[in-house]
Amino acid sequence: MTVSASKPITLDEFLKLPETKPVREYIDGEIIQKPMPKGRHSRLQGKLCAAVNQVTEDAKIAYAFPELRCSFGSRSIVPDVAVFHWHRIPFHADGEVPDDFKLPPDWTIEILSPEQKPNKVIGNILYCLQHGCRLGWFVDPDDRSILVFLPGQQPELMQGSVSEALPKEARLLVLQEIELELTVDRIFGWLKMEG
Structure with missing residues (x-):
């Protein structure tokens, strides 16, 4: 949903507005x-963050943030999951994580909601890639597919229902430094919580 302003505002003016729920970009x-x-969106978001952080946080490799506002270039966006390499997190001098991230994530993950227009969501992923992001995922729970984006390459559509003895090509691409093996089936399997 686009919110109309009486007159156009700048990015700096937008960032001074109070945060809302749901968030605005x-x-x-x-x-x-x-x-x-x-x-479904919340479940996938929570599990993706937990899976990444389980293998990266203690070793200070990376961290996956849910719903983190990232403001860079001419946009302020809130990816469903924003993964930053540890050395790129702009910590305060006391080691605390800051409130403001004025840089793109290394890996952006967007989970399509039924009310969203896919091209707007994909547009944010492409924007991140144009500004230094190294990997993007577009997760479609209805289609049970994940579109994987790399800078300067054609996206790759990954779908489920492959055997458990996975060839390397069937695994979803994650950032090279993150030792995590994920497949489309495993990710959408997280939606089933009973029986």
Whole structure:
């Protein structure tokens, strides 16, 4: 949903506005409200963050943030999951994580909600890649597919239902430094919580 302003505002003016729930993004001079996450979206977001952080946080390799505002270039976006290499997190002098991230993530993950327009979501992934992001995932729970984006390359559509004895090509691409083996089936398998 696009929120109309009486007059166009700048990115700096947008960043001074109070945060809302659900969050709003600033894209090409427009304020766009993201839909409120629902069950499947929240489950996938939480599990993806936990899976990444389980193998990266203690070793200070990377950290996956849910719903983190990232403001860079001419946009302020809130990826569903923003993964930053540890050395790129702009810690305060006391070691605390900052509130403001004025840089793109190393890996951006967007989970499509039914109310969202896919091209707007993919547009944010492409924008991140144009500004230094190294990997993007577009997760579609309805289609049970993940579109994987790398800078300067054609996206690759990954779908489930492959055998458990996985050839390397069937595994989803993650950042090279992160030792994590994920497949489409495993990720969408997280949606099943009973029986």
